[in-house]
Amino acid sequence: MSTEFIIAAIVTIVGLTTPILLAALGELVVEKAGVLNLGVEGMMLMGAICGFGVTVSTFNPWLGILGAAAGGALSSMLFAVLVLELNSNQVATGLALTIFGTGLSSLIGLSYTGFIAPVFGSVFPASLANDAYLKVIFGYSPIVYFALIMVPVVAWFLKSTRSGMILRAVGENDLSAHSIGYSVKGVRYAAIAFGGAMAGIGGAYFSMVITPMWAEKMTAGRGWIALALVVFAGWRAGRLLVGAYFFGILMALELYAKASGFSFLPSQFWAAMPYLMTVIALSVISMRDRSGGNAPACLGKPFLPST
Amino acid sequence: MGTEATARLELKSITKRFPGVLANDQVSFSVQPGEIHALLGENGAGKSTLVKMIYGIMQPDGGEIRWNGERIVVAHPKAARKLGIGMVFQHFSLFEAMTVLENIALGMDAKIPARELEARIKEVMTQYGLKLEPHRIVSTLSVGERQRIEIVRALLLNPKLLIMDEPTSVLTPQEVEQLFVVLRQLASEGCSILYISHKLHEIKALCHTATILRGGKLVDTCNPSVETSRSMAEKMIGGNLKTIEKAEGRTVGREKLIVNRLNMPARSHFGVSLKDITFTVREGEIFGIAGVAGNGQNALLLALSGETLTDDPGAITVDGAQLGRLTAKQRRLAGVSSVPEERNGHAAVPEFTLADNSVLTARDRLGMVKGGLIDHKAARTYAGEVISTFAVKALGPGSTAGSLSGGNLQKYIMGREIMQNPAVLVVSQPTWGVDAGAAAAIHQALVDLAAAGSAIVVISQDLDELLSLCDTLAVINEGRLSPSMKVADADIEEIGLLMGGVHGDPAATANLHPEPVHAHQA
Ligand SMILES: Nc1ncnc2c1ncn2[C@@H]1O[C@H](COP(=O)(O)OP(=O)(O)OP(=O)(O)O)[C@@H](O)[C@H]1O
Numbered sequence A: 001m002s003t004e005f006i007i008a009a010i011v012t013i014v015g016l017t018t019p020i021l022l023a024a025l026g027e028l029v030v031e032k033a034g035v036l037n038l039g040v041e042g043m044m045l046m047g048a049i050c051g052f053g054v055t056v057s058t059f060n061p062w063l064g065i066l067g068a069a070a071g072g073a074l075s076s077m078l079f080a081v082l083v084l085e086l087n088s089n090q091v092a093t094g095l096a097l098t099i100f101g102t103g104l105s106s107l108i109g110l111s112y113t114g115f116i117a118p119v120f121g122s123v124f125p126a127s128l129a130n131d132a133y134l135k136v137i138f139g140y141s142p143i144v145y146f147a148l149i150m151v152p153v154v155a156w157f158l159k160s161t162r163s164g165m166i167l168r169a170v171g172e173n174d175l176s177a178h179s180i181g182y183s184v185k186g187v188r189y190a191a192i193a194f195g196g197a198m199a200g201i202g203g204a205y206f207s208m209v210i211t212p213m214w215a216e217k218m219t220a221g222r223g224w225i226a227l228a229l230v231v232f233a234g235w236r237a238g239r240l241l242v243g244a245y246f247f248g249i250l251m252a253l254e255l256y257a258k259a260s261g262f263s264f265l266p267s268q269f270w271a272a273m274p275y276l277m278t279v280i281a282l283s284v285i286s287m288r289d290r291s292g293g294n295a296p297a298c299l300g301k302p303f304l305p306s307t
Numbered sequence B: 001m002g003t004e005a006t007a008r009l010e011l012k013s014i015t016k017r018f019p020g021v022l023a024n025d026q027v028s029f030s031v032q033p034g035e036i037h038a039l040l041g042e043n044g045a046g047k048s049t050l051v052k053m054i055y056g057i058m059q060p061d062g063g064e065i066r067w068n069g070e071r072i073v074v075a076h077p078k079a080a081r082k083l084g085i086g087m088v089f090q091h092f093s094l095f096e097a098m099t100v101l102e103n104i105a106l107g108m109d110a111k112i113p114a115r116e117l118e119a120r121i122k123e124v125m126t127q128y129g130l131k132l133e134p135h136r137i138v139s140t141l142s143v144g145e146r147q148r149i150e151i152v153r154a155l156l157l158n159p160k161l162l163i164m165d166e167p168t169s170v171l172t173p174q175e176v177e178q179l180f181v182v183l184r185q186l187a188s189e190g191c192s193i194l195y196i197s198h199k200l201h202e203i204k205a206l207c208h209t210a211t212i213l214r215g216g217k218l219v220d221t222c223n224p225s226v227e228t229s230r231s232m233a234e235k236m237i238g239g240n241l242k243t244i245e246k247a248e249g250r251t252v253g254r255e256k257l258i259v260n261r262l263n264m265p266a267r268s269h270f271g272v273s274l275k276d277i278t279f280t281v282r283e284g285e286i287f288g289i290a291g292v293a294g295n296g297q298n299a300l301l302l303a304l305s306g307e308t309l310t311d312d313p314g315a316i317t318v319d320g321a322q323l324g325r326l327t328a329k330q331r332r333l334a335g336v337s338s339v340p341e342e343r344n345g346h347a348a349v350p351e352f353t354l355a356d357n358s359v360l361t362a363r364d365r366l367g368m369v370k371g372g373l374i375d376h377k378a379a380r381t382y383a384g385e386v387i388s389t390f391a392v393k394a395l396g397p398g399s400t401a402g403s404l405s406g407g408n409l410q411k412y413i414m415g416r417e418i419m420q421n422p423a424v425l426v427v428s429q430p431t432w433g434v435d436a437g438a439a440a441a442i443h444q445a446l447v448d449l450a451a452a453g454s455a456i457v458v459i460s461q462d463l464d465e466l467l468s469l470c471d472t473l474a475v476i477n478e479g480r481l482s483p484s485m486k487v488a489d490a491d492i493e494e495i496g497l498l499m500g501g502v503h504g505d506p507a508a509t510a511n512l513h514p515e516p517v518h519a520h521q522a
């Protein structure tokens, strides 16, 4: 195997991993606060279209990223209001958010079909970013570095900050947190908004970096992988990174199989691989640890304090 | 200002209504600085509700709260803490997956660096003799240890008013004595204490004044030091207190439950393993297991109930049938029922109705499932019978378990098992948090069940309870069970030594001497 091939493979894998890593980090924080938001896919699509729209209109990809975060966060607020104020079922509401986000992004996207945005690529000097070898370090969109930085940031926030501790407390025992005097709803709104923003940025990676155009449903189910990844990683940010790269490698194998006409197994098999692995990983984990291990105790349950 | 000092806390006509119940009806009283004030009442009398309003968890529907003479609205527990009101909850407000240190930090409003907080916790712990390991995960702790977290958490705030909702129901006698030393010290420093407990002898020993609630109304105020436990209990229930009636000349029958060299490895790093537990309970016998919390009582209950299985099928036999490898469901069918100490979430599902909770343990024995479908009518009827037989204060079989007051839920759970007429009943802390009247009713029901021929195992930290209830007694220490002794000729001194372990800390048994040692008092 040549060095060029390895470098190309790494660049591909990083590109495939980044969106799921971002979305999963967001969902991790949401779930740690005790909320199960299955609307990741919808929020990613909302982020993808908003990021793309803002970039095309302003020619500024940095504003585009802000737009993507805002798009994801705003759509998540719809979920938040239903779930936190009206105590609607979180699973059903999350699924509805995915359907809603898919539809609304397609609708907004109608006016952007055919547009091409400037690729939000590396911001390092071309001598570094395009160097045959150094591009393995410098050749990525700022979103990639952001995602990687967010892994220790989220881990540190949850483990070592007071706010992170309160967030975990709310996810662990909402009634106790309430009786001590923390605002369960406030914490959950903030967590859901953060999850939405991260999913939005993850979605924008498709429309601003991978293919700088808009296409319906372009996130292709990666939101579901992100959801599974959170469970797979046992609600730990560090393992989330490992898991995300594991899925990234599986997805890269699919591309490789397709491109090289690799005949050992049909490429559809490789395409199905990440999803299959998701199912297997989830079953293995639930068999190994019936109590759910590190899962937040209040995950998915409505908060009903007595007044 | 008049000659009378301003009260630290004054309640005027506080009223609180829940759907279907008037939990507090025009309650007025006041607490002076440095006063230890008891709040007494039966289960469901409205004590917890009242203090929750003082601490800002709930808002009263009517009336006013005055703090140092000023009318205030406690909108929020944070506001209460700011005023200097601390509270130890009846049902723990702890976060199980988090460490002791984190749990305490969550109860502090000021941001304190972890290391400094740890130092302060250590200081409070040594000052008041409360032992805790700051880095342990709460889910690995015993109930008594969990309670200590709450107490340390409240003490760290230097409160002006400390509310304690049944703080001692799960403490060992020695811990109780230590707590009282702390509370007296706090009171002498001017801190007011509002103290809720069903243990009337504690109230007599500790409190200056007692306010008695019945059905949400204030019915009496008295001086506990001139009352007797019995007279206070009778004020609470508004009638006469029954004493346990044991039939004369009762004899025990054949050997029923035989536990032979039961071994069980610890479930977690901090758990206690069971070592060669051996005892026999006969028909009609009530067998007590005494011991300081965290010495393997939980593991023993789980091993007997079938939640954890033994490798040796013959380690547990009932009427000769080997049960060691049978699951909880199979054991129930074989006539072994059990009641764990934790009511919410272990003995009952708080979100389920009482009827549904009865299905959980009675479905097989009482045929509540037909062709895979739940017979709701049978469940409701049975739940209704338990409610009326055990005088459970609940709206009906349709009430959720979580809406019952602590003692009422305990009565319901005990009733649910007793009315299935189990051949063997294993109960842990049967009267934890239960009022005097209800405790007497539960004790009587256990005695009656034994009289009908069942073998009963009672695991309790309350030595008085075991001595009055049981025929035979053994002490568990570090997962080992002492030889059994007849209660009639048991030696308190010896039980105390066994509770502390042969090589144990002699201070742990000091509480059992007639005069408690006040090591910390100046
Ligand atoms: N959140 C709630 N919703 C409805 N009813 C409630 C609620 N909390 C308490 N109650 C009812 O209010 C009454 C008073 O309950 P409370 O918990 O104050 O009793 P308590 O005196 O503390 O009893 P215990 O000694 O058993 O702890 C009970 O009838 C109880 O069922």
Ligand SMILES: [Mg+2]
Residues within 6 Å of the ligand: B047, B048, B049, B090, B165, B405, B406
């Ligand atoms: Mg109470």
